[in-house]
Amino acid sequence: MRKEPLGIILTADLAAKARGRAFPQQDFQKYLSTGCGWVPANLAIDAFGSIVTPNPFGSVGDLRLMPDVSSIATVALNHSGEQTTMVLADIHTPDGAPWENDPRSFLKSAVSDLEAETGLSVIASFEHEFMLRDDGGSPVNTPFSLESFLEEEEFGGLLVAALQDAGLEPEMWLPEFGRNQFEVTIRPAPAIVAADRAIYLREITRHIASQLGKRITFAPIIEENGGGNGVHVHVSLQDRESRFVTYDPQRPGNLSEIAGSFAAGILEHAEAIQALAASAPISYERLVPHRWSAGGVFLGENNREALLRICPLFDVPGANHQKQYNLEYRAADATANPWLVLGCLIRAGLDGIRRGLAAPTIVHGESGDLSESERAELGIRDIPSTLQAALDAFTGSETVSGWFARDFVDTFVAVKRAEIARVEALDPAEKYDAYATSY
Ligand code: GLU
Numbered sequence: 001m002r003k004e005p006l007g008i009i010l011t012a013d014l015a016a017k018a019r020g021r022a023f024p025q026q027d028f029q030k031y032l033s034t035g036c037g038w039v040p041a042n043l044a045i046d047a048f049g050s051i052v053t054p055n056p057f058g059s060v061g062d063l064r065l066m067p068d069v070s071s072i073a074t075v076a077l078n079h080s081g082e083q084t085t086m087v088l089a090d091i092h093t094p095d096g097a098p099w100e101n102d103p104r105s106f107l108k109s110a111v112s113d114l115e116a117e118t119g120l121s122v123i124a125s126f127e128h129e130f131m132l133r134d135d136g137g138s139p140v141n142t143p144f145s146l147e148s149f150l151e152e153e154e155f156g157g158l159l160v161a162a163l164q165d166a167g168l169e170p171e172m173w174l175p176e177f178g179r180n181q182f183e184v185t186i187r188p189a190p191a192i193v194a195a196d197r198a199i200y201l202r203e204i205t206r207h208i209a210s211q212l213g214k215r216i217t218f219a220p221i222i223e224e225n226g227g228g229n230g231v232h233v234h235v236s237l238q239d240r241e242s243r244f245v246t247y248d249p250q251r252p253g254n255l256s257e258i259a260g261s262f263a264a265g266i267l268e269h270a271e272a273i274q275a276l277a278a279s280a281p282i283s284y285e286r287l288v289p290h291r292w293s294a295g296g297v298f299l300g301e302n303n304r305e306a307l308l309r310i311c312p313l314f315d316v317p318g319a320n321h322q323k324q325y326n327l328e329y330r331a332a333d334a335t336a337n338p339w340l341v342l343g344c345l346i347r348a349g350l351d352g353i354r355r356g357l358a359a360p361t362i363v364h365g366e367s368g369d370l371s372e373s374e375r376a377e378l379g380i381r382d383i384p385s386t387l388q389a390a391l392d393a394f395t396g397s398e399t400v401s402g403w404f405a406r407d408f409v410d411t412f413v414a415v416k417r418a419e420i421a422r423v424e425a426l427d428p429a430e431k432y433d434a435y436a437t438s439y
């Protein structure tokens with residue numbers, strides 16, 4: 001027997017899964033220029049692998065996955081070090097134009113509109129939390145501990161190496177607070193690279209775990225009242241000369257005027273973009289107060305309950321506050337496609353800049369124990385409490401649904417409504433298990 005080395009061209013869909021087509025590695029160059037075929041109805045694949053019907057595409061039509069060489073990455077298949085090459089693609093129509101429903105092209109167009117209208121670009125990083133599903137019988141939680149680190153040192157070491165080899169620039173690997181929870185952070189990068197990395201990171205992490213016979217999950221929550229797995233998206237703004245322009249020590253919260261408008265746009269559209277940032281019914285069990293996830297729509301300084309957090313600055317040797325300063329969007333999770341999440345944040349921020357919105361009120365101190373009237377006074381709004389409510393906010397916002405083609409909106413809503421109906425029929429244990437297995 002002989003095994004041919006393979007390469008694969010990938011897209012990522014509404015269920016945030018990387019899907020694509022593989023071919024002999026020796027034909028990689030050819031496929032980089034020709035791309036490969038793809039099917040419109042694949043956009044309607046749900047988190048559990050079914051194509052939701054009816055969808056706007058049915059059985060007709062053809063598309064092409066056109067690889068973007070900037071996203072080429074390799075991953076080791078097993079302990080032997082044998083590798084496969086992956087590349088992410090834009091989806092094009094047969095005449096070579098970007099497909100209007102392509103999630104990656106959505107981010108690309110948001111990036112280029114922001115640049116064209118303001119001269120700004122976004123530097124971003126996606127921070128991921130996940131859990132081991134098998135705890136080896138340990139009865140106690142051991143947050144942040146050396147014990148957890150040592151227990152999973154082999155996994156951590158292999159994972160960090162795999163992320164390095166794939167060019168993802170891992171920064172930290174740490175035992176997190178939740179039961180059997182870990183976090184991995186990677187270096188900030190320009191928006192499209194950052195979102196591409198987030199797509200790879202989840203797949204590579206699952207792959208390394210499965211090589212070790214472990215089951216892990218990025219699902220937002222895996223048991224009732226359990227800890228949450230967030231995807232925190234850090235963003236800062238650069239001008240055309242690559243100067244960071246998010247920080248202004250003369251202004252409240254050190255938030256520059258332009259970044260204040262950008263933040264205000266994100267808050268203004270927060271409910272309407274929520275379904276695209278946390279896309280499963282169970283996502284909404286995580287997005288409630290007192291969980292250090294996101295407990296309300298507000299901008300907070302160093303506050304882990306904020307939807308949007310001004311991250312702390314540190315006067316460590318060599319510190320560059322212009323560069324350090326960033327905003328963290330905390331309401332995303334791994335059921336959402338990183339291209340869509342970041343594209344929505346950029347579109348919302350751009351809308352805030354276009355309209356010259358004033359910087360939001362910055363909430364200081366604890367927000368969890370504020371009364372209804374105190375929340376109202378500070379302008380803190382509730383995050384939609386269900387995926388259905390978030391979908392209603394999405395379709396109800398002409399601005400936000402208007403960023404997408406009609407077919408995209410209809411497909412997203414159809415896929416998510418089907419998912420809601422499917423999950424409603426499950427008992428709680430089945431529901432958590434379904435998502436833990438899928439993500
Ligand atoms: N696990 C929390 C979440 O669900 C985040 C904790 C942290 O601040 O890192 O988002």
Ligand code: MG
Nearest residue numbers: 127129176183
């Ligand atoms: Mg964390």
